[in-house]
């Protein structure tokens with residue numbers, strides 16, 4: 001049976017702009033912050049749960065700023081440099097309260113079913129396709145990522161990588177450099193071109209695609225884009241009505257879409273055949289977006305002038321020296337090991353942002369920045385205790401909760417729902433919090449209930 005959990009007495013305060021400012025210094029009476037977790041109704045909120053027992057497991061070499069932030073909260077942090085397989089994760093997840101990962105580790109429903117104590121997941125990257133988001137939602141586990149605000153450097157870095165690779169491909173620098181390392185001096189201008197005046201076709205005009213649009217236009221390129229959502233064109237860029245027209249007119253095609261049912265294999269043999277034979281394909285989105293066997297055929301058959309690939313249908317869980325792929329040896333082909341977000345600046349920004357979002361959720365219940373939860377928060381008060389309840393989104397649940405709350409004084413309350421769940425934060429009188437928590441936990445549709453002292 002799970003035990004009540006104390007979180008550190010640090011209260012995250014929000015200024016009038018709702019920005020997270022530096023945590024306030026704890027007062028004596030805040031010294032025993034209590035969070036009785038999970039849905040064990042008889043959870044006697046009496047024993048203190050040492051905050052250093054809040055277990056944080058970080059995978060895939062997450063930046064040290066996140067480790068430090070969690071340690072500053074008094075949490076027990078374990079950080080691994082590699083991803084974990086599903087079986088390894090099932091084994092380790094049993095007593096983990098916070099799981100941090102990047103793009104490799106797959107958090108499946110099977111893993112989540114074993115994660116009895118899991119309070120939150122942090123994707124210390126942009127993509128969240130590696131987590132079964134609907135199942136995590138149904139288990140009352142919010143997933144946080146670093147979509148854009150602090151990760152401007154990730155977008156910029158990914159966009160910068162694309163610009164660099166467009167130039168490298170145009171001048172065949174990859175091949176020339178490899179030859180020079182092998183004593184070959186081969187100076188030629190055949191099939192080498194400037195990028196000024198050429199057409200860049202961007203598929204996926206989101207944070208990264210739009211950043212790339214701005215950089216490409218600054219380099220004198222003409223930009224077109226295709227996106228399934230309506231997007232405001234930046235600069236002189238133009239939207240294409242369909243992907244086919246983009247593929248036919250572009251000298252360079254870059255991919256910046258998430259991994260979804262719709263985007264899987266969206267660039268296959270037929271789409272590659274629509275491209276000009278002197279065009280280049282660059283994929284820095286997700287590995288399953290491109291059929292790489294078809295891409296290798298097109299490159300080896302001279303039906304494409306070159307490619308840059310940063311992501312692959314399957315990728316090693318850690319650095320290795322025996323990686324093999326069908327694209328190896330293709331002409332004018334740049335292969336990189338999923339480094340679109342891998343700069344010190346980006347990783348520090350992401351580590352800081354995601355660890356702060358998770359800390360805020362644990363310490364105050366605020367869920368802004370989650371991708372699968374209702375995003376709600378209310379200012380923290382030292383005069384009350386806070387009830388956090390996650391429940392199945394069923395008719396009548398709010399009536400049942402408010403019936404319980406109506407017997408007590410509630411100083412502030414907020415509720416929001418998504419398809420599967422409802423999430424409520426209610427500040428109540430201190431002497432009533434234990435009984436309220438017991439009663440709300442016992443409701444048939446409650447998934448998780450916590451009390452913040």
Ligand SMILES: NC(=O)c1ccc[n+]([C@@H]2O[C@H](COP(=O)([O-])OP(=O)(O)OC[C@H]3O[C@@H](n4cnc5c(N)ncnc54)[C@H](O)[C@@H]3O)[C@@H](O)[C@H]2O)c1
Pocket residue numbers: 126127128147154158203204205206207208209226227228229256257258259260262263284285286310311338339340341342
């Ligand atoms: N290689 C790397 O290291 C690296 C770095 C960052 C992001 N990424 C990947 O790049 C993806 C994009 O990142 P972002 O921050 O720009 O995300 P984003 O959500 O801001 O943009 C994605 C865009 O793709 C569009 N889209 C979705 N499905 C589409 C479809 N079928 N056809 C056309 N457009 C479609 C969306 O409408 C959205 O505008 C991420 O999901 C991530 O998987 C990879």
Ligand SMILES: O=C(O)[C@H](O)COP(=O)(O)O
Pocket residue numbers: 102103104124125126127128154338339340341342
């Ligand atoms: O989703 C992302 O942000 C990128 O794919 C980067 O992933 P990484 O953190 O595993 O490098």
